[in-house]
Amino acid sequence: ENRIFSGIQPTGNLTLGNYLGAIRNWAALQDDYECIYCLVDLHAITLFQNPEELRRNTREVAAGLLACGIDPKKHILFNQSQNQDHAELAWIFNCVARMGWLNRMTQFKEKAGKNRENASTGLFVYPNLMAADILAYKATHVPVGEDQKQHLELARDIAAKFNNDWEKPDFFPLTEPLILGAATRVMSLRDGTKKMSKSDPSDMSRINMTDGPDAIAQKIRKAKTDPEALPSEAEGLEGRPEAQNLVNIYAALRGVDVETALGDVGGKQFSEFKPILSDVAVSVLGPIGEEMQRLLQDVAEIDRILCEGSERSRAITNPILREVREVVGFVQ
Numbered sequence: 001e002n003r004i005f006s007g008i009q010p011t012g013n014l015t016l017g018n019y020l021g022a023i024r025n026w027a028a029l030q031d032d033y034e035c036i037y038c039l040v041d042l043h044a045i046t047l048f049q050n051p052e053e054l055r056r057n058t059r060e061v062a063a064g065l066l067a068c069g070i071d072p073k074k075h076i077l078f079n080q081s082q083n084q085d086h087a088e089l090a091w092i093f094n095c096v097a098r099m100g101w102l103n104r105m106t107q108f109k110e111k112a113g114k115n116r117e118n119a120s121t122g123l124f125v126y127p128n129l130m131a132a133d134i135l136a137y138k139a140t141h142v143p144v145g146e147d148q149k150q151h152l153e154l155a156r157d158i159a160a161k162f163n164n165d166w167e168k169p170d171f172f173p174l175t176e177p178l179i180l181g182a183a184t185r186v187m188s189l190r191d192g193t194k195k196m197s198k199s200d201p202s203d204m205s206r207i208n209m210t211d212g213p214d215a216i217a218q219k220i221r222k223a224k225t226d227p228e229a230l231p232s233e234a235e236g237l238e239g240r241p242e243a244q245n246l247v248n249i250y251a252a253l254r255g256v257d258v259e260t261a262l263g264d265v266g267g268k269q270f271s272e273f274k275p276i277l278s279d280v281a282v283s284v285l286g287p288i289g290e291e292m293q294r295l296l297q298d299v300a301e302i303d304r305i306l307c308e309g310s311e312r313s314r315a316i317t318n319p320i321l322r323e324v325r326e327v328v329g330f331v332q
C-alpha cells in the first residue's frame with residue numbers, strides 16, 4: 001500500500017522553488033495516492049522564530065497549500081506540533097542515528113555556517129525528526145525538491161538500522177523520494193549556482209507566491225543572464241546556469257520537458273524570452289496568490305482545518321507508535 005508524506009517549513013515566503021519543486025507535485029499526487037502534508041513548525045524552530053511570525057507564517061503556508069489545490073477533506077493537512085508522535089519517534093531515532101551520519105549532512109553545514117559551536121542541537125538532529133515525520137506513518141513515497149535527497153537517504157538508513165537492531169526486518173519501509181518535474185532545483189534569479197530560497201536576504205533573488213504581476217515581471221526582467229541567445233537543444237544549456245534555470249522554470253510552469261520548451265523558445269534572445277516567461281509565471285501564480293489572500297481573511301477556518309487534520313494524523317500514528325514502544329521494550 002503506497003502512502004505519500006511530505007513537509008514544508010512555515011518560515012517566510014513560499015517561493016517558486018517550493019511550488020515547482022514540491023507543492024505542485026503534492027497536488028497532482030492526490031489523484032492516485034493517500035497523501036499527508038505537514039507544516040513542520042518543530043523543524044522551523046531549529047532557527048529562532050518570533051512567535052507571532054511563526055503563527056502567521058503557519059497560517060500563510062497553510063493558505064498557500066490550500067490555494068494550490070491541496071484537499072484537506074480527502075487527504076490530511078496539519079501542523080507538526082499538534083501531533084506529539086513526531087517528537088517522540090524523533091527521540092527514539094536520536095538513539096538510532098549515528099553522529100557520523102549527521103556529520104555528513106550538507107544542509108547542517110550550510111545552515112550552521114562558520115560558527116558551528118553556536119548552532120542549536122536541534123539543527124544538528126533535524127534529519128532525525130524528518131525521518132520520524134515520514135516513518136510515523138510508514139510512508140512509502142516522499143515528494144521533495146532535490147535539496148532534500150540527502151535527508152531522505154538518511155531516513156532510509158535509520159529505517160534499516162531500526163529494523164535490523166530490533167530484528168523486525170519489515171517494520172519500517174525504506175522510503176523512496178519522488179523528485180518530479182523539470183525544475184527539481186530552482187536557482188536564485190541573481191546567481192544560477194545558488195538555490196532559490198526564502199531565506200536569501202535579496203527579495204530580487206526569488207519569486208514569492210504572493211508576488212503580483214508587476215513584481216514578477218520586474219524580477220524576471222532583472223534576472224541575471226548571459227549574452228547568448230537560447231539554444232535549440234538541451235545540451236546547449238550546459239555551462240550556462242542562469243539560462244538553464246530560466247528554461248527549467250519555463251518548462252516546469254508549462255508542464256512540459258526542457259526539449260519541448262526549447263522547441264518553442266530556442267533561438268530567442270533573453271529580451272524576447274523574458275516577457276514570455278513573465279506571462280506564464282503570472283498566469284500560473286496570479287490566481288494562486290489571489291486565492292491565498294482570500295483564504296487568509298478567515299484565519300479561524302484555517303486553524304480548524306489544521307486541528308482536524310492533526311486529529312486524523314494522530315489516528316494513523318498512534319497505533320504505529322504503540323507498536324514502536326512494544327518493539328523497543330517500553331512498558332505500556
Ligand code: TYM
Nearest residue numbers: 006007008009017018021022040130144145184185186196
Ligand atoms: P523546505 O521547507 O525547505 O522546502 C519545502 C519543499 O520545497 C522544496 N524546495 C525546492 N525545490 C526546488 N527548488 C528550490 N529552490 C526549492 N526550495 C525548496 C524542498 O525540496 C521541499 O520539498 N526539511 C524539509 C521539510 C521536511 C520534510 C519532512 C520534507 C520536514 N520533514 C519530511 C519531506 C518529508 C524542508 O526544510 O523543506
